[in-house]
Amino acid sequence: MTPALERRWLLDELVSKGVRITTQRRAIVEVIQEAKEHLDAGAVLELARQREPNVDRATVYRTIELLKELRLIDELDLMHLEGEKHYYEVKTMKDHIHLACFRCGRIEEFSSPLFERLKAEISKRSGFNIRVTRLEVGGSCRVCMSGDAAAEQEEKDEKTEAAISG
Amino acid sequence: MTPALERRWLLDELVSKGVRITTQRRAIVEVIQEAKEHLDAGAVLELARQREPNVDRATVYRTIELLKELRLIDELDLMHLEGEKHYYEVKTMKDHIHLACFRCGRIEEFSSPLFERLKAEISKRSGFNIRVTRLEVGGSCRVCMSGDAAAEQEEKDEKTEAAISG
DNA sequence: TTCTAAATTGCGACTGAGTCGCAACTGGAG
DNA sequence: CTCCAGTTGCGACTCAGTCGCAATTTAGAA
Structure with a gap:
């Protein structure tokens, strides 16, 4: 192609x-x-x-x-x-997966030989002739997740400060 | 659960x-x-x-x-x-894949440990925290495909007949 | 180059899923 | 039983996408 x-x-x-x-x-x-x-x-x-x-x-x-x-x-x-x-x-040529972050709205693309294998398995086991596939994943991306970690750390810091000053 | x-x-x-x-x-x-x-x-x-x-x-x-x-x-x-x-x-508990036949409109469901492995790989490699996944496949189901085979066979039969009578 | 049929376009009205603000209503805690 | 925050119905609205048809344009033939 x-x-x-x-x-x-x-x-x-x-x-x-x-x-x-x-x-x-x-x-x-x-x-x-x-x-x-x-x-x-x-x-x-x-x-x-x-x-x-x-x-x-x-x-x-x-x-x-x-x-x-x-x-x-x-x-x-x-x-x-x-x-x-x-x-x-x-x-x-190779389908890819779209990862959609519900928090920041960014779309990440991902591809893996495992996906190709999965498609092959679907065809083989179900007798289905695949024309199109669409794999979409929703959740929180790495950046937003690390933001969480930072926020949690801040919270801890605040508590520590409070404990010190208290 | x-x-x-x-x-x-x-x-x-x-x-x-x-x-x-x-x-x-x-x-x-x-x-x-x-x-x-x-x-x-x-x-x-x-x-x-x-x-x-x-x-x-x-x-x-x-x-x-x-x-x-x-x-x-x-x-x-x-x-x-x-x-x-x-x-x-x-x-x-286990996500499943929807196979949609463009010809007869039937929806078939499919699940595989490979899909679970793929999700695990996505999480691990991209650092993405998965909340939802949606894997949809479009194409022709086994029944409609076998219909094709039957039709092709008929075509061949017609040609053979034509050859014989011609 | 010019001509012509068939394909394509623009327009504008339409469809149908889904949303929203607000006044009226109601489930369930106390 | 009372009360009010949470929920509902209503109706108007939004917005993506569709459709029929008359006017226009493409690409191949002459």
């Missing part, structure tokens, strides 16, 4: 699949391709309009649907951290 | 947590507890009203939110097989 790093990968993929390239699709696809974070449909619309003002909301949804059908992008919920939006990212 | 089999498990859990039990909450919680399939908010509302006519949509959403916060139920998307609804199920 063409590496996702390559510049116009998504667009070339569409061309090779005989999909008609319009100025709107080009803008939308480039925005998704070059995104540095997970974008929802609204964000895609906004960014696409910076390149090409004539982009409609409906076109964004239709293009996203197209890319999903062609299995060029994945849809994420990111544990509904910010409402019911959906987020999109270019599909890569 | 109290086994999920037990009759009024969810309700008892609420009582023990000091949550006020109203007739509405009782109805909603019992419906979720006794569900034989995955229910969305609309289905919960409908079923709850069969027990207790005075149940409002808003109350259903508020109760679901409450149960989620108390970690008594899990929220599922089931790969958005039927629109953007969310489905709910009583949380069990």
Whole structure:
């Protein structure tokens, strides 16, 4: 498979699949391709309009649907951290897990051969032909957890001080 | 933990947590507890009203939110097989994976020690404190796949016939 | 290059899940 | 039995996403 790093990968993929390239699709696809974070449909619309003002909301949804059908992008919920939006990212060879921190809202990505093995086991044992997987984890990230530890330490310090001064 | 089999498990859990039990909450919680399939908010509302006519949509959403916060139920998307609804199920000790068939719409459940190991690895390697996990898989179930095989066989038969008669 | 059919788009109205503020109501502690 | 903090119903609202249709545009053929 063409590496996702390559510049116009998504667009070339569409061309090779005989999909008609319009100025709107080009803008939308480039925005998704070059995104540095997970974008929802609204964000895609906004960014696409910076390149090409004539982009409609409906076109964004239709293009996203197209890319999903062609299995060029994945849809994420990111544990509904910010409402019911959906987020999109270019599909890569190896699926990865999204860790969503309920406290700071950061999304961390994680991948592991164990996940690949799990998928293989699912296919084998259930006879299920896997097309898409979505593994999302919600909780507290390392940073927020260490914040807890710091807070607990402060509490102890305060008590100690109180004990000393008391 | 109290086994999920037990009759009024969810309700008892609420009582023990000091949550006020109203007739509405009782109805909603019992419906979720006794569900034989995955229910969305609309289905919960409908079923709850069969027990207790005075149940409002808003109350259903508020109760679901409450149960989620108390970690008594899990929220599922089931790969958005039927629109953007969310489905709910009583949380069990061992997380399970939902396999959603894009063709027949059936939901299959799957669990594996490998999944438990994967979660452990995530915690350990990323320092993430896991609260919830959601692993959903989309594709074609065994039944639909075997349907394919049958169809392919038919095609071959037709070709053979054509070859013979031609 | 020009033409043309078929695909795509924009528009705007619509759907449907979920939220919210507030007045009325009620569970359960005392 | 009383009381009030917590809960509910109501209805209006938000917001993501969908849809039908007329107008526009692409890409291949001439």
